[in-house]
Amino acid sequence: MFPQYKKILNSAFAFLLLALGISLQIKAGIGQSIFNAFSMLLSNLIHIGIGTMINFLNLLFFIIYVFIKSSPLRLQDFIQIIATMVNGYVINLFTYTIFNHITIQYYYLRVFIFLLGLLLASITLGAILAMGMIRFPLENLCILLSEKLKCSLTRVRMCFDFFFFISTLTVTIINNQTFYIREGTIISFFLLSKLMGMSYEYCKKILKECN
Template identity: 35%
Template sequence: MNYTLKGLGYSIFFYMFTAVGISLVIEAAVGVSCLDAMNLSISEISKFKIGTLTIFSNFLFIIGDILITRFSNPIKYVLQGISILALGIVINIIIYYIFPHVNINNYSVKLFLYILGTLIAGVSIGAIIKLNFLSFPVENFCLTISEKYKISFVKIRYSIDVIALIASIILSYSFELPFFIREGTIIGMIMFSPIVNFTKDKVKF
């Protein structure tokens, strides 16, 4: 197995493991990330599955990157697309075919699920960053804009989160949906980056 195949295999594996973490966070229902909150709001309105919307939204970032870079790295775009498809499919399987058979009403259990899901997602994304083979489309899109237009990566990334946050709140108000930005969102903001950084620094392949 050469490095390319090894890197691709590990990356797709951790993409799918990330999907497990995201699914646990969603099922906990105590708050999700800004982008996931927007996708959940749209899912409630449109009845599209959340994994399907996760695929769609990430594909938009891939298309944005393609337009800015003028299709300079077709292999990367194809591999990102495959990884995102795996991510969304696993989310749909867990959310719509596994969790409906599980009834969780206790808040402490939900909070545990949320923390476990955040831990799994953080470790998986940290491993993906360490592999440096397939970055997530949203981060890759922000990096492309940052390098091309000399704008801070952090500012671009936060801007996307703010837009998604506002969209989620507006949709919740307009269509009388549950609010997906909750206490778990704050817990995730505190936990997530340290977990990613720790994994990135410690994991070895």
């Protein structure tokens, strides 16, 4: 059997690596995933940390999830919001403290750091989902909506991505802000889901062998 406490410790460690991966992508400065690009735009507009903005959005998704869900909340629902809040603050720590004074001058290094961050974030995200101890508020909301609306999870997630894209584009044009959807966003679009899926299947296989 794979002990429960090991899942908790491994999930916590994976969360730290996930925050590191997201922070490396931000530091690279060549674009983000659509959700992170939307978060960065709002964080610069309101003048708060990117991790804090991600926390606000996750809290919003959690509140919507609570209102839509008909069954009582479980302990795991509260664990997920606490874990994601901590994750946001760790992103701030990496982005604004640990990596704050590091300057990346060469473009090829920016691409390398972005890919490293994307690989790290994708693998750890897949591992977190495979262990099943913690779900992200957005992912949990998408699963709930797919069940309520009787449609695929992929379609629901794509609707959210489309909303983030249109919102980012609209707010950028209206407020004359920096456009955060760049080449990194395109790379993330093609690689993130695939790498996360491979990591998820591999970790599920490992966990199954341990049980």
